[in-house]
Amino acid sequence: MERTVRAASTPTPEPLPAGDVAALLDGVPRQRGPVAAPAPDASRTALQLRLPRPLPRPVLPWRLLPTPTGTPVTFAYTAILALTSLFASWAGPGLRYALYQDSSTDVAHLLRTPVFVLLASALWIAGGLLSPYALAFVLVLTALERRIGGARAILVFLTGHVLATLATEVPVGLAVLAGHLPDTSLHRLDYGISFGVAASIGALSGLLAPWLRWPLLALVGYSLVTDLIAFQDPMTNWGHLISLGIGTGLWPLVRRWRRERLQALPAAVPAAP
Template sequence: MEPATPTDAKASGLLDGVPRQRSRCAASTGDMDGTPVPISPAKALRVPRVRRLLPTPTGTPFTFGFAVVLALTSLLVADAAPSFVHALHQGSSTDVAHLVRTPMLVLLTSALWIAGGIVTPYAVLFLLVLTALERRIGGARTAVVFLTGHILATLATEVPVGLAVLVGHLPDSSLHRMDYGISFGVATCVGALAGLVSPWVRWPLVVLFGGMLIEDLIAFTDPLTNWGHVFSLAIGLALWPVVRRWRGTLSR
């Protein structure tokens, strides 16, 4: 190899001052020589974290499938004749009369409707809370938590109505009180999820959501439903030992 001439050295020095061209791929992921360029953690995690807030068919199949069903029933309510919708709601109602005749049927079908429509706060809570809960304990266990709150809170509010009618404190029409929706199950899932998050999220969540339920109860606009929400939250809080054990087995 021939020794470098002064001219070559001069040209090399000039070239050293010219910035190297970076490929399109290197501009986004690293230098031309393969050295990675650091990416802000916030920028790298922003999109995945946002996506994890909502249900997906593969990540949270129970919540996603349930959300699709609720969306379809909500579209049906919006487009069908009011008399037909009323008949469907009446047939799914967990009032005392239906609980005596077809308890399993109405306890399940009553959770296929969103009382008040798809834009209600409980519809938003459904998506966010059940997604977060399912990612921590799995779909089948999330379904158990939801149904536990839905069923127990329904019985806790409707059985006293039946007893009150039996002893003459309420009229017979109370046996046919319309009762359907997802709010009892969602409130239970809120309580259960609180036991799985960090304390700085847990206690504000419990205080804010519980305070909202107490405020509704004080307003006394729908006492049975409002008491049902309080019972549902309490059921979710009582499930902390169970859901924490489930999360531990899921992470192994």
């Protein structure tokens, strides 16, 4: 007997109300459009501001000394000073005194050949290579050249050397004219790099961190004041204090030079700390 199976008829669904249709459409993914940038998280920004800054890079020992490629100006000047110091140690007393006298920035030479003696006097180290100013020259000029460049470092050095020399010798000349000093004061020995080194120390301190700047100035200032109180060479000692003040007065200029040098350096080249 043949049996016919009929499928159950499916009831026709009733239409949903408009409110239910809108609710269902809310769950359907919409077409992706431009994604708006998320609003900055204030808590995260505040957390980033509270994070400690990265520690400064350690100073490598060999970067404290001049090199032909890193600090060519200081390297060349150091080589010249080493040669003149060695020559002075090997020369006889008469020749050495004549060289110092011809290079002296006393009043008599400043009136006759000012440019020559101002440059020649900076080619000698009073006390030779064992002088504290010799070591200070190498360390300070190297650090200064790495931060502001060789030409500007030498400009700072010569500014202190020339201005401090004039500040100490011009009063001597005026005192001789007024009769307060004998004529022999016009021919005293005055040579060396100490004025330029003191000015460079003052200028360099303005580029250092405060924890290093103020102890350095205090130590150097105390040493110079102690020498002045000893009254062994008051004109030279006053010149050291004056040149240190000249260097500190150059802080705005050397800081601007430092910023310009940092902006000019390539990103891959690390700046001097």
